[in-house]
Amino acid sequence: MAKASLILVLAFATTVFADDRIDALARAKRLCKKENIKITTTIHIADEHAGCDAVYWPSTDTIEVNLISSYWENPARSQTDSYNRRISSTSHVDHVIRHEIAHAKFYRHVGVTRGLEVKHMQFGIDTTLISNEVGFYATRDNLEFVAETWCGIMDGKKYSDKIMGYYNALWEQP
Numbered sequence: 001m002a003k004a005s006l007i008l009v010l011a012f013a014t015t016v017f018a019d020d021r022i023d024a025l026a027r028a029k030r031l032c033k034k035e036n037i038k039i040t041t042t043i044h045i046a047d048e049h050a051g052c053d054a055v056y057w058p059s060t061d062t063i064e065v066n067l068i069s070s071y072w073e074n075p076a077r078s079q080t081d082s083y084n085r086r087i088s089s090t091s092h093v094d095h096v097i098r099h100e101i102a103h104a105k106f107y108r109h110v111g112v113t114r115g116l117e118v119k120h121m122q123f124g125i126d127t128t129l130i131s132n133e134v135g136f137y138a139t140r141d142n143l144e145f146v147a148e149t150w151c152g153i154m155d156g157k158k159y160s161d162k163i164m165g166y167y168n169a170l171w172e173q174p
């Protein structure tokens with residue numbers, strides 16, 4: 001029994017603390033420190049965030065990394081896959097944390113009330129254009145559009161005047 005438990009614990013530790021995951025989390029911590037954003041790790045299994053790799057909470061200005069997400073087993077491979085499937089705007093290995101940092105920057109800039117307002121606003125431009133230029137995830141809502149476009153710009157991507165005009169307008173207070 002004790003032996004079986006030990007094997008289970010070792011198997012769990014090997015999965016959870018694989019090198020790629022440790023490296024990705026170390027970089028995530030450094031990136032958040034640079035932006036002065038709190039970062040925590042958690043495990044979302046059976047709630048609404050179960051499918052999320054990470055979540056930003058504007059109320060506490062904290063990025064929560066969902067350790068159980070398979071994304072963290074191999075972030076480079078997961079992100080390349082997501083980019084190739086035209087879901088994400090970049091294939092950058094730190095895309096997920098950059099995306100959450102973008103949420104933090106936006107909420108800090110416009111305030112939590114306005115941030116939530118923007119989230120629930122109807123899109124002001126064609127979502128097919130967003131999907132084609134930025135990526136499918138950016139069509140989820142305006143906040144995801146802002147975050148994914150920000151990541152794209154950070155990665156050196158160039159977008160059309162229509163995308164950039166809409167992006168810049170969302171950053172402005174009404």
Ligand SMILES: [Zn+2]
Binds near residue numbers: 143
């Ligand atoms: Zn997001």
